[in-house]
Every structure is written in structure tokens, then in C-alpha cells.
Amino acid sequence: MNENVGIDAINFSLPRLTLPIEDLAEARGLEVEKLKFGLGLKSMSVCDLDEDVVTLAADAVWKLIERECLNPKEIGRIYLGTESSVDAAKxxxxxVLDLLERKxxxxxxxxxxxxxxxxDMTFACVGAVDxxxxxLDWVSIKKDRKAIVVASDVAKYSPSSSGEYTQGAGAVSxxxxxxxxxxxxxxxxxxxIQSTGDFFKPRRTFKKLELLQEASNLLGLEKLTDEVVKRLESKSDGFWGTPMNIIDQFLEFPIYDGPFSNECYVSRVREALIRYENKRSQNVLDDWDGMIFHLPYAFQGRRMWPEISLDLYRKAGRLSEIEKAIGEKETEVSDKRQFxxxxxxxxxxxxxxxxxxxPGEQASQRIGNMYTASIFMAFLSKISLSPEEGKNLKNKRIGFLSYGSGSKSKVFSGTIQNLFENQIHGINLFDSLNSSIKIDFKTYEDLHQRKLELPISKTSGFSLKKIGEKDLETGYRFYDIK
Incomplete structure (x- = not known):
């Protein structure tokens, strides 16, 4: 990639609903101060019944096409980064393509x-960076090529888990x-990159007859007989009637080890940063005017950076700058964690x-985890705030520190262009956040547990109409444009 290539336009899409973090904290018995000031959480975006990874991605791309007056002939590819795929094959x-063509x-x-x-590209939260x-490489090869990359995800965790309060959703195109x-x-x-088990979404497996026996026990029924088993196996319902002894269950909720994932985050980013510096003969401590992190929660970057940056200062022979800032020498502090x-x-x-x-944290504070989209939303947050705060970002170099569990980090950088303010004028990220519809905890719980039959809010644009339930339509998703 030797050509001058990069981001020419950017847009986003967010769910219509939001849950204040105070409401979640009160319902779950959590310390709200820890969530707000320790992790940087203020609220989290929540998908309505008719919103999903497809509608968010399509909306973000459509806004881009409409705003830039793009002729579809100009668009050579639309690559989606996500870990919220709605199908294992299709x-x-x-x-997303179908919705755009209909529009x-x-x-x-x-x-x-x-x-x-x-x-689709999937590697946990780093898939959209891939x-x-x-x-970028594809665009650089031939004249006049244009590509759209969209990062879209719905981060959903099991109720009362340590990840529940970091949930969020959205897309960036x-x-x-x-x-x-x-x-x-x-x-x-x-x-x-290193193969790790810090966060993954497996197919859980259950023995079918054990499930049935457990249900029978809970209902106070007798032990299963061969006759009952044969009767069930004769059904054609796609569940009990299948010949499979094992039932696979796929959940949106991940299995994860938070502390271990933080260790992987630090290790991967640190290694990638050192390789970046060696490749470019640069020192990121001086050469980067801003840093954009993958943010599973708003303050993740600032909480990981002390350990990572300590190694960079040491590598650059500048540990004395930290010691001066602290007022103590490293050798005088017995515990590295304390230092x-x-x-x-x-x-x-x-x-x-x-x-x-x-500046890159502020949108995340109000949206929550967007998985693949979080790093690009952090970038949009930073450049959206620049005109408001009177900061001149033109010709400034920004570093990007991505991470995806499993685990991989990619570190890269770019220079803000002179026309960036024109390109983001009118996108109104924070106005959109201010117009989100607040819901209460009960409504959030009903949505999370899929108890509702109708959307909470009025639909406009792309919406999920239904998911097929019979024959060759089983599991197929149908969408509307309103």
C-alpha cells in the first residue's frame, strides 16, 4: 500500500433506544460510581425488536451513499466486519446488499x-480492521477504485454477568x-497474534434425552419410557424429531475471562506497537498526536496504556521521564504494579x-461496546469533537490500537487531512446520541429476553420484519424498508 489511500467519508448508525447506566446499576445492585468513574460508562445503546446487525449496517452504508451521492457503479466492494453474523453460511x-439494492x-x-x-470478515473485535x-490494499492497486467498509455489531452478554453493563450496539461505515x-x-x-481462549462464542451441546428427563423431573413426571422416547422421535418438529442425540445451542452471549482478556489485550498491543515502531523507525510517544483504541468499555484504553507505555518509555531510554513525573525511581518501588x-x-x-x-472515549461512554465498530466510532468521536473544542487536527498523525480476542492486535496510523471538517459537518454524532429514546430496566429486560412482540419505538428506514419458521424459510431473515 504505497498510494495515498484512506478514509474519504464516514458515517454511522445507532439503535433507537438507550438505557441509562444508573438504571442497570440499581436493578443489579452494582456500584454506579465504579461504573461511571472507573469504567467511564454513562448509558448503553439497546436494539429494538426490529433492529439487528443487518439493519444497523445497511443504515450506516445508506447514509454514506446518500450523503456522498455515490453511483452504485462506483462501489467496487462492501466488506463487513462483524462478530454478530446472523447465519453460519449465508x-x-x-x-445488507439486498436492502441497499432495494433502496x-x-x-x-x-x-x-x-x-x-x-x-463478512470475522475475528472477534478486530474483524473490521482486517x-x-x-x-485499503485493494483500492491502492488500481485507479478510481472505491470500497465501503462497514463495522456492525450487537454486543450482548448474559444477565447479571460482569459484561452486561458494557453492552452496546452500532455500526460505522x-x-x-x-x-x-x-x-x-x-x-x-x-x-x-496468538491463539488464546479469553473470549469466544461456542456452540453449547446438550444430550437430548437428558434435557427431556430433566424437564420431566422438574414437572414431577415419571422416568422416561421407551414408548415416550419413540413417540418424540416420530415427531417432525425439527427438534425432538431429529435423529441427533446431541442438541447444539448457539447463544449470542460469550464465554470470557475478563482479567485474562485484559492481559491478552496488553500483550498483543504491546508486541504490535514494538513491531510498528521498528517498521517505521518512529517513536509513538512523540510522533502520534492522538490515540484511538478498541474500547470494549470507554476507559479501556486509558486503563491499559500505563503498562504498555511504561515499556515504550523504557525501550526509548526515557524511563527517567516517568520517574520524574512520579517523584520516585523505579528501583525504589518494590512492586511493579504499584509503579x-x-x-x-x-x-x-x-x-x-x-x-x-x-476525545475518542466520549461516544463510547454513551453507546457501550460495539465490538468491531468500537475503534472506528472512537475515531469518529475524536474528529467530531475537534471543531467544538477548537482543536486543529489537520495534518496530525493519529495512531490506532486495535484488538480482537482469540487473539490479535493490529497497530496502524494515519494523517488527518485538511478537508476532514467539511466531510464530517452535518453528521451530528452527538446530536443523534442526545435524541435516543430512554427506556427503563423492565423494558430492557423484556427486549434482552425476547419477550416482546412489537417494537418499542416507531420504525423508520430498515427493519427486521420476521424470521422464517417453516420448511425452506426456516431461519431466513426478511427485512422491510419504511
Whole structure:
């Protein structure tokens, strides 16, 4: 990737509903101060009954197409990064493509995107960065190529789990081209990867007869007889009537080890950062004017950076700067964790947070975890706040530190372009957040447990109409445009 390529336009989509973090904390008996000031949480976006990863992605891409007046012939590919796929074979991006073609049909006729390559890329939260890097390379190869990358996810955790309060949802779409008007990417991406089990979404398995026996026991019925088993096996309901002895269950809720995942985050990002510095002969401590992190919760970046940056200062022979900021030498502090804590509370570190990290956190504080979209939403947050705060980001280099469980980090950078303010004017990220519909905890619980029959709010744009239940439509998703 030697050409001047990058982000030419950007847009987003968020669920219509939001749950204040105070309401969740009260219902679950959690310390709200810890959630707000320790993790940076204020609220979380919640999908209504007719919203999902497809409607969010389609809405984000449509806003991009409409705002940029794109002719579908200009779009060579639409690559989706997600870990919320709705099917194990049919790409989620094909549902998105169908909605876009239906929307474009009025002006361009049927199947106006039939030439367009689409694919899903999945690697936990870093999948959209993979799609982004792949598409940048594709754009750079040939003149006039344009690609759309969309990151879309719904982060959902089991009730009362330690991940529940970090939930969120949303999508970010980006138009990639040569001579971009928002961000020109540097050519080097650095990678660190290792197979880990810090976070995954497996298919849980259950023995069918054991499930039935347990249900019988709970109902106070007698032990199963061969006659009952044969009667069940003769049914054609797709569950009891299948010949399979094992029932597979897929849940949106992950199995995860939070502390171990933090360790993996630090290890992967640290390794990728060192490789990035070696590739570019740069020192990120001086050369980056801002840092954009993957944010499973708003303050994840600032909480991980003390340990990571300590190694960078040491590698650069600048440990004395930290010691001066702390007022103690590292050799005088017996515990490394204590030294890192002192560093994180120093005025120098707080200055780094304020200037380089905090602007990227503000949208996440109100949305929650967006999985693949979180790093790109952090970028949109930063550049959206720049005009408001009077900061001139033009020609400033921004570093991106991505992470996906399983585990992989990619570190890359780019330079903000002179026309970026024109390109984001009118996108109104924070106005959109302010217009979200607040729901109470009971409504959130009903949505989370899929107890509702109708959406809470009025639908406009793309919506999930139904999921097929019979024959060849079983599990197929049907969408409306309103």
C-alpha cells in the first residue's frame, strides 16, 4: 500500500433506544460510581425488536451513499466486519446488499450492486480492521477504485454477568479511496497474534434425552419410557424429531475471562506497537498526536496504556521521564504494579489522557461496546469533537490500537487531512446520541429476553420484519424498508 489511500467519508448508525447506566446499576445492585468513574460508562445503546446487525449496517452504508451521492457503479466492494453474523453460511453482508439494492432501485433499477464484491470478515473485535486493511490494499492497486467498509455489531452478554453493563450496539461505515479527504493511512500495519481462549462464542451441546428427563423431573413426571422416547422421535418438529442425540445451542452471549482478556489485550498491543515502531523507525510517544483504541468499555484504553507505555518509555531510554513525573525511581518501588499505578495517577499521564485519548472515549461512554465498530466510532468521536473544542487536527498523525480476542492486535496510523471538517459537518454524532429514546430496566429486560412482540419505538428506514419458521424459510431473515 504505497498510494495515498484512506478514509474519504464516514458515517454511522445507532439503535433507537438507550438505557441509562444508573438504571442497570440499581436493578443489579452494582456500584454506579465504579461504573461511571472507573469504567467511564454513562448509558448503553439497546436494539429494538426490529433492529439487528443487518439493519444497523445497511443504515450506516445508506447514509454514506446518500450523503456522498455515490453511483452504485462506483462501489467496487462492501466488506463487513462483524462478530454478530446472523447465519453460519449465508454472509450477513448479502442481507445488507439486498436492502441497499432495494433502496437504490428507484433511481438505478434492480440489482444495481450485482457487480459489487461483498464478504463478512470475522475475528472477534478486530474483524473490521482486517476488512479495512484488505480494502485499503485493494483500492491502492488500481485507479478510481472505491470500497465501503462497514463495522456492525450487537454486543450482548448474559444477565447479571460482569459484561452486561458494557453492552452496546452500532455500526460505522467508511468510504475508502485514493486522495482521501478525512484520513490518509500510513503504509505499515503491524500485527501480533496468538491463539488464546479469553473470549469466544461456542456452540453449547446438550444430550437430548437428558434435557427431556430433566424437564420431566422438574414437572414431577415419571422416568422416561421407551414408548415416550419413540413417540418424540416420530415427531417432525425439527427438534425432538431429529435423529441427533446431541442438541447444539448457539447463544449470542460469550464465554470470557475478563482479567485474562485484559492481559491478552496488553500483550498483543504491546508486541504490535514494538513491531510498528521498528517498521517505521518512529517513536509513538512523540510522533502520534492522538490515540484511538478498541474500547470494549470507554476507559479501556486509558486503563491499559500505563503498562504498555511504561515499556515504550523504557525501550526509548526515557524511563527517567516517568520517574520524574512520579517523584520516585523505579528501583525504589518494590512492586511493579504499584509503579504502574503511580504512573497512571501522575499529572503527566493525566495530560496524555486529556490530549490524546479522552476525545475518542466520549461516544463510547454513551453507546457501550460495539465490538468491531468500537475503534472506528472512537475515531469518529475524536474528529467530531475537534471543531467544538477548537482543536486543529489537520495534518496530525493519529495512531490506532486495535484488538480482537482469540487473539490479535493490529497497530496502524494515519494523517488527518485538511478537508476532514467539511466531510464530517452535518453528521451530528452527538446530536443523534442526545435524541435516543430512554427506556427503563423492565423494558430492557423484556427486549434482552425476547419477550416482546412489537417494537418499542416507531420504525423508520430498515427493519427486521420476521424470521422464517417453516420448511425452506426456516431461519431466513426478511427485512422491510419504511
Amino acid at each position: 454472509p450477513t453482508s448479502t442481507y 437504490l432501485e428507484v433511481n438505478y433499477g434492480p440489482r444495481s450492486l450485482s457487480h459489487c464484491d461483498v464478504v 476488512a479495512f486493511q484488505n480494502s 467508511m468510504l475508502l479511496s485514493k486522495n482521501p479527504r478525512i484520513l490518509a493511512l500510513d503504509s505499515d500495519f503491524a500485527v501480533s 504502574i499505578r503511580l504512573w497512571s495517577k501522575s499529572e503527566l499521564f493525566k495530560k496524555i489522557i486529556k490530549e490524546k485519548i479522552a
